[in-house]
Amino acid sequence: MLDESFRILIAAVICWLNFMTVDLIFKLPESGGVCGATAIAQEVEKGGGNLNGGFMMGNIVSSPDASAGTLLASCGVFCAGLFGGLFAAVLVYIGNRICYDPGYAGTTGCITATLIVYGATQVGFAASDFIAGMVIAILTIQGISYVHASRLIARLWKVRCRLLRGCR
Amino acid sequence: MNEFVLVACTILVLIGTAAAMLERDPFNKLISLAVMISGIFPFIIDRGLLDVAIATALIAPLSTIFILMVCRRMPA
Amino acid sequence: MIAIYVCAGIAVYAALRVIFQRNTMRKLPFLNVVSFAVTGIIALLLPHPITIAAAAAYFVGSTLESNAIASTWAGGIKKDE
Numbered sequence A: 001m002l003d004e005s006f007r008i009l010i011a012a013v014i015c016w017l018n019f020m021t022v023d024l025i026f027k028l029p030e031s032g033g034v035c036g037a038t039a040i041a042q043e044v045e046k047g048g049g050n051l052n053g054g055f056m057m058g059n060i061v062s063s064p065d066a067s068a069g070t071l072l073a074s075c076g077v078f079c080a081g082l083f084g085g086l087f088a089a090v091l092v093y094i095g096n097r098i099c100y101d102p103g104y105a106g107t108t109g110c111i112t113a114t115l116i117v118y119g120a121t122q123v124g125f126a127a128s129d130f131i132a133g134m135v136i137a138i139l140t141i142q143g144i145s146y147v148h149a150s151r152l153i154a155r156l157w158k159v160r161c162r163l164l165r166g167c168r
Numbered sequence B: 001m002n003e004f005v006l007v008a009c010t011i012l013v014l015i016g017t018a019a020a021m022l023e024r025d026p027f028n029k030l031i032s033l034a035v036m037i038s039g040i041f042p043f044i045i046d047r048g049l050l051d052v053a054i055a056t057a058l059i060a061p062l063s064t065i066f067i068l069m070v071c072r073r074m075p076a
Numbered sequence C: 001m002i003a004i005y006v007c008a009g010i011a012v013y014a015a016l017r018v019i020f021q022r023n024t025m026r027k028l029p030f031l032n033v034v035s036f037a038v039t040g041i042i043a044l045l046l047p048h049p050i051t052i053a054a055a056a057a058y059f060v061g062s063t064l065e066s067n068a069i070a071s072t073w074a075g076g077i078k079k080d081e
Helices: A004-025 A035-046 A051-062 A066-098 A105-122 A127-142 A146-163 B003-022 B026-046 B050-070 C003-020 C024-045 C049-073
Strands: none
Touching (some): A004 A051, A004 A066, A004 A127, A004 A146, A035 C049, A051 A146, A051 C024, A051 C049, A066 A127, A066 C024, A105 A127, A127 A146, A127 C003, B003 B026, B026 B050, B026 C003, B026 C024, B026 C049, B050 C049, C003 C024, C024 C049
16 A cells, blocks of 8 residues: 555554553653662663653663553564454563563553554554564664653653643 | 574674673673673574573573672672 | 564664663663564564564563663662661
8 A cells, every 4th residue: 555664654653652642641750660760760860861751761671561562562463463462462461560560551552552553454554564663663762862752751741740630 | 584684683693792791890791691682582583493482581581680689789 | 574674773773872872771771672673573583473472571581681680780679777
């Protein structure tokens, strides 16, 4: 239908929106879930970034969150269709508990991503586009500049706190 | 496996190994070893040895955790 | 299929950023990008249902390892005095 590189870019935007929305709803930038995340957040802040953005980046590194869920959902749909994605959600849930994380951000992100990717494969996308797209999306958050990424996350966190209540 | 992915994974292994040799701090050495192990994985998968891959994926981080328990960070 | 080229290229870029970053804690986000990219390469090389388990095991193991490095560097769980 569309050219493959263009499909990968659209898939990257969809994956970015999916995992950012689920992570912000589950309050990842509020505090470090496990103690490794707090260490990373403090180093990010010392380097000129924002503390809340650092908390979210630390949480992404230390435990499977919605970004990991989206990636494994895309891999699941690529390998085995809709049930592959749901199997990936079970594995992400087990991974969360192994990493001492009591939250459900990873599992929720995986289930929403399975539905999105499966729906997109019915209208002309390929699941491999979403795998590449998710890798590009995580590159923009973790892989280019932690200063700018943490400030962007902090701005989105303020918007989330105004829209939905329940954060400090 | 086409050549681009082969070369990329080889570069990952070589970068990880070289960095592990040249770094001084033990935490940096462990991070470089993690990069090296990441480069080895696609070769195992490409051969179809999925059970070996699952076993390695579970054992390699466990050995890193044991090394961390042995050499804790000394108080400054 | 250019998806696997994208993943391989991002893996090499992030591995170079890991090596050239001096601060230990700031290396960990780049290592996380390497894990994402290699998980993508694993899934794209061999489309089989058991590959999902291999990719998930690799990713969870790598996450656990990064978490262990970060929390050991920070001194472990703070015990209340």
